[in-house]
Amino acid sequence: MLSDITIGQYFPGASILHRLDPRSKIVLLGIFIVAVFVFNTPATYGLLCGFTLLLIAISKLSWRMMLKSIKPLWWIILFTFLIHLCSTPGSELAKVWIFSLTWEGLEQGVFISVRLILLILLSSLLTFTTSPLALTDALELLLGPFKRFGLPAHELAMMMTIALRFIPTLIEETDKIMKAQKSRGADFSSGSLIRRIKCLIPILVPLFISAFRRADELAMAMEARCYRGGIGRTRMKVLKISRIDYMAYAFVLLFGTGLTILKISGL
């Protein structure tokens, strides 16, 4: 039930993707997201899909896990597909009730769906292969240059670390409270919408109380260990750009050039 949530889940491993520097992974993911939006011809999409599948194979993560990451957004994908299918003008394929399904709509719908799926898969690959700690470290370093414009990079990264750290704890806590209330006869899975929303109160109140208590305890513990922001802090694990990072950049550059050529030649 709640253990099915895969957001932010990290699967330890030793594949090339795991060993890449997290900064490179974030930057490359950014490049790919842009690419998915810019290169929107059938041939380039084919290449991008192939590339994503290749990455999944390299990462040695189970395909089931990857499919599961799409699951929460399945309805949104289906919804956007249907909207595009019905609302794009063009040559009519079929007519259902007042909606006319068009050939162009089908094409558009498939494109948008593939785009969404690619975006989810690529970002899941990042979180699946990068530990949350490495991820926030990388973000802090990437945001470092903006510090001079007043961006609190360290504080943002620390907030993210803490938030990520407490996701499993809160899930566990929710699970426990739900079970406790279920044992007292609460029923979360039937009844009208309003009834179900009312059923959330016995979960949310204890959850908030425990979250505030935890926050308080954490602040106290950090203070007791002399935490006073990022100034002068050193790291135990210093991130280093290595050979595979350069190779990854070179590969992506090559790949990007290929895509650009395809796009310009109009395929």
Add this chain to the structure above:
Amino acid sequence: MSIELKNVTYTYMPRTPFERTALHEVSICIKKDEFTAIVGHTGSGKSTLVQHLNGLLLPTNGQVFVEGTDINKKEPAALAAKRRVGMVFQYPEHQLFEESVYKDIAFGPRNMELAEEEVERRVRKAMEFVNLDYEEYKEHSPFQLSGGQMRRVAIAGVIALQPDYLVLDEPTAGLDPRGHKDLLAKLSQLHKQEKIGIVLVSHNMDDVARLADRVILLNQSRVVINSSAKTAFRETKKIRAAGLDIPQVTALLQTISEQGLAVDTDVFQFDEAVEAIFQAAKGAKSC
């Protein structure tokens, strides 16, 4: 009159890299007229096991029967059977949510769609049972009470369901010695007077020795010992191997007996042990 587990296996997060079997082929029978203690080291599967008793967890393999009804079937009888088993989690005070003690304890009975008079009667009875004065505390906010009182409110909330079985997962954790003693005395009373089958999950072997009729010891997701308290504590090796200790009284008597004084090592109450040592010493002198 029993809860029966047949070959129950439970696996967390199956088919992921985090797969872990928390229970392995567990077959036990919990009788209503017995005070059952489930003991084991941290991570031995105790908490997972007790969550099967009222259907909170669905066994990956195997079946759970409450009074002969398979509680994991999708039928009304299964739901009714589940409701016969009350569950008090660790730190139950963390589940309180209502604005008054009365409303919180009434949450369970109201979910059972009982008439309001019956709900009130049950709340009153449950509060009296846990030594909270009904008139004084019913309008109190549960969050203004002390930790020990909050726990009693939470336990009252489960007792108000009037279950046939009451499962408690380390109910005395974090209580002061007096609260600890009072709570256990209450459980014993509940078992003897109200004839409720009690399942107590605990690390504390002294408590177990004093209260339990049957001891179930879990080690690395398997049942290692499942026998009457008397025979269970003779298996010193198995208990130590599971990372637990034998009760202090038993340890003392066993040491005395190893030193050559024939003393009855099967007593667990403090005064009985004194008597046993006294008798043994007298017997030794008269020889």
